[in-house]
Amino acid sequence: MSYKNRYDFIKNRNIFFIASAAVTVIGIIMVLLFNMHYGVDFKSGTSLDLALGKTTDKAQVEQIFADAKLSPVILTIGGANSDRVSARYDEVLTEEQVKVLTTTFAGVFGEQVSSEVNTVSPDMANEMKNKAMIAVGVASLAVALYVTIRFEWRFALSAIVTILYDAFFVIAIFSIFRLEVDLPFVAAVLTTIGYSINDKIVILDRIRENLRFAKLKTDADLAELVNTSIWQTMGRSINTVITVLIAALCLYLFGSESIKLFALAKMIGLVSGVYSSICLATPMWYLLKRTSLKSVKAAPAKANP
Known part of the structure; x- marks a missing residue:
């Protein structure tokens, strides 16, 4: 079978080299200037995942965090009509603060609320x-x-x-x-x-x-x-x-x-x-x-x- 009429990758190699080099240079500049956006695994802090058992929306969840006076740096709702909430804090929360949050959510959504807490120290x-x-x-x-x-x-x-x-x-x-x-x-x-x-x-x-x-x-x-x-x-x-x-x-x-x-x-x-x-x-x-x-x-x- 002849492959001569197919796309010539070798003839057009410079297109790929230039495009790949451009992406690499942009990536190097971004990493040097802004570093990576590290998650809780590589940056000290606390990550809190909540399963509410009932659907919610971002406005309601934000209000609950505000009432507890523990608004997170990053707040993620699982999606439309979701019952899962993820909150990210740059500081390490104490057991008492975590208890306040879980108690506040349980007061709104009921005792079926479950939580998973991941805490990473700076070291x-x-x-x-x-x-x-x-x-x-x-x-x-x-x-x-x-x-x-x-x-x-x-x-x-x-x-x-x-x-x-x-x-x-x-x-x-x-x-x-x-x-x-x-x-x-x-x-x-x-x-x-x-x-x-x-x-x-x-x-x-x-x-x-x-x-x-x-x-x-x-x-x-x-x-x-x-x-x-x-x-x-x-x-x-x-x-x-x-x-x-x-x-x-x-x-x-x-x-x-x-x-x-x-x-x-x-x-x-x-x-x-x-x-x-x-x-x-x-x-x-x-x-x-x-x-x-x-x-x-x-x-x-x-x-x-």
């Missing part, structure tokens, strides 16, 4: 933040080591650079749109690294197989080989990401408030992973391989003494 927040960064770093290094052993250095370098891009892309999107970063977000980034390397290995392995039978004489031959390899694995890449995207979308639409941002980060990472595998990793390998082809051709060109 614990710093420790969790450091451990999260270590986890992402160790995972990235482990993947880099595996790819380096499994493939030649050009494949490894292309995969490693684009895996780091995928992880940072999720971080950049959350920083740009000021979305909350918590422990589930770290889990989503780690999962993104795993899915990303899977996509890349599928395509790069097909390139390696096609190289065994290819007779490369020109840059056009190399570009054709890479484009053919991409299209040969396109169906598998798209089907895999769509399958997992459906599951992540269901978590986002029907899951609880605490898991929505995890699902969103997962969806962003999945899309970034398949994009970088097709549009970044393979063109990057092409550029590295093209340089080696030119150096091989240059050797016979020397005049005999």
Whole structure:
């Protein structure tokens, strides 16, 4: 089957490089200027989740918090006609303050009101933040080591650079749109690294197989080989990401408030992973391989003494 009439990813590689570089630069600027919007897991404070047993609206809930004189920094209602309320405080609430809140809500909605309280001290927040960064770093290094052993250095370098891009892309999107970063977000980034390397290995392995039978004489031959390899694995890449995207979308639409941002980060990472595998990793390998082809051709060109 001929793939010559399909979209030429190698010819249009600069479009992808420029777009990805722009997103990366914007993300770096946002992270440096505004940092991440850390949740209670990485910032000291108290998070209070209430199940009221009766539907409510934001105006009613805000009034209850005002009556208790404990208005939160962030207040989230589960949705229209929801009975779930999430409140975020930058300071650590005392047991007495939590009791005042739960008692006030119970007085309005009845004894069926239940609550879940998560409190993080400043020391614990710093420790969790450091451990999260270590986890992402160790995972990235482990993947880099595996790819380096499994493939030649050009494949490894292309995969490693684009895996780091995928992880940072999720971080950049959350920083740009000021979305909350918590422990589930770290889990989503780690999962993104795993899915990303899977996509890349599928395509790069097909390139390696096609190289065994290819007779490369020109840059056009190399570009054709890479484009053919991409299209040969396109169906598998798209089907895999769509399958997992459906599951992540269901978590986002029907899951609880605490898991929505995890699902969103997962969806962003999945899309970034398949994009970088097709549009970044393979063109990057092409550029590295093209340089080696030119150096091989240059050797016979020397005049005999």
